[in-house]
Amino acid sequence: MINIQYSAEVRAAKDASQPIVALESTIITHGMPYPQNIEVAAQVEQDIRDAGAAPATIAVIDGVLNVGLEPDQLKALGQAQGVAKLSRADMAACLATGGTGATTVAATMIAAHYAGIEVFATGGIGGVHQGAETSFDISADLHELAQTPVTVVAAGAKAILDLAKTLEVMETLGVPVIAHGQDEFPAFWSAKSPLVAPLRMDSAADIARAHATRRALGLPGGQLIANPIPQADQIAAEELAPIIASAQADAETHRITGKGVTPYLLQRIYEQTDGRSLIANIALVRNNARLAAGIAKALVKSTE
Structure with a gap:
């Protein structure tokens, strides 16, 4: 069994059976420079909230599968160096070795399904x-x-x-x-x-x-x-x-x-x-x- 660290917002949404939308994290680590990457990620999360759902940005941080990131985690990930780009082939290895990685479409789908989330925006x-x-x-x-x-x-x-x-x-x-x-x-x-x-x-x-x-x-x-x-x-x-x-x-x-x-x-x-x-x-x-x-x-x- 893989341990999942849910953000407080995603945990509350799951407990209340509220809608959740998964988001990938490569846009943060590999898509844009800091601080624009953090600003865009936060805006996309807010768009989901404004539309009536909870955002769940997914990433592996120090070998832990995070489903939903707290603001300080999002900021830290946006400034981190050497973050792996995870797909199906290397996601398990990153988790097993305590690594940090940002999820692509394939890895985000795997994590979302594992966490019981059925919709993903990319x-x-x-x-x-x-x-x-x-x-x-x-x-x-x-x-x-x-x-x-x-x-x-x-x-x-x-x-x-x-x-x-x-x-x-x-x-x-x-x-x-x-x-x-x-x-x-x-x-x-x-x-x-x-x-x-x-x-x-x-x-x-x-x-x-x-x-x-x-x-x-x-x-x-x-x-x-x-x-x-x-x-x-x-x-x-x-x-x-x-x-x-x-x-x-x-x-x-x-x-x-x-x-x-x-x-x-x-x-x-x-x-x-x-x-x-x-x-x-x-x-x-x-x-x-x-x-x-x-x-x-x-x-x-x-x-x-």
């Missing part, structure tokens, strides 16, 4: 990287969605990926991909893409019912809710396409591989958009947090 999931037919670089997030019963709200998959192949892999794995409020699969910083989403739902209540129905059927895995970035905050796909292509060419030139690819590309895109990609990223994460809170509330209501 920015964008990982997926199939460009050139995966030779590199085999496919994110563990996709297999996690196929086996761990958590509803993940994201602005689609990160636009640096091969979105068409990402959708194909999720179809093969039996992952429901549900676009919220539109027919197109969103492309992270852009609200739309040329790709049609397999499913569409227009309300948090419908999404919650789909989650509960999968559970009733005994189906493994979760569902991906592709929630488009608000139009006012997006960067048009046609503007981003050459920037992403340039960043990918740079990564190949510098032989960036493995876990280093995504942060390298995101940094290059940040530089080439004069910081607009980060502003859009913050807007979409907050938008996803609000929808996730609505889904969590609907799930709780359905069991009353």
Whole structure:
């Protein structure tokens, strides 16, 4: 049995059977510089509270699985050095050796399910990287969605990926991909893409019912809710396409591989958009947090 350290807020919500939304912690340790990382994390948590749910930011700290962080823990994590980036492959090792690590999508799903939390808000999931037919670089997030019963709200998959192949892999794995409020699969910083989403739902209540129905059927895995970035905050796909292509060419030139690819590309895109990609990223994460809170509330209501 793994010991879980709940924040006071999450413990109170669990005791009262109130809605809870899980949040990853890599946005704090690997996504933004201090103190902006702490400010954004706190804002996203407040968005969830304002929408009627409790936020549960997840991290491993000194070998303890923390579900919900107190303000002092959040600040300390935001300034910590050498924090591991945890996925399915290395989460148990970090816990076993007393390490400190920030959770990616896959690790957050594992921890949320272990803690009995059914809804998780993030920015964008990982997926199939460009050139995966030779590199085999496919994110563990996709297999996690196929086996761990958590509803993940994201602005689609990160636009640096091969979105068409990402959708194909999720179809093969039996992952429901549900676009919220539109027919197109969103492309992270852009609200739309040329790709049609397999499913569409227009309300948090419908999404919650789909989650509960999968559970009733005994189906493994979760569902991906592709929630488009608000139009006012997006960067048009046609503007981003050459920037992403340039960043990918740079990564190949510098032989960036493995876990280093995504942060390298995101940094290059940040530089080439004069910081607009980060502003859009913050807007979409907050938008996803609000929808996730609505889904969590609907799930709780359905069991009353």
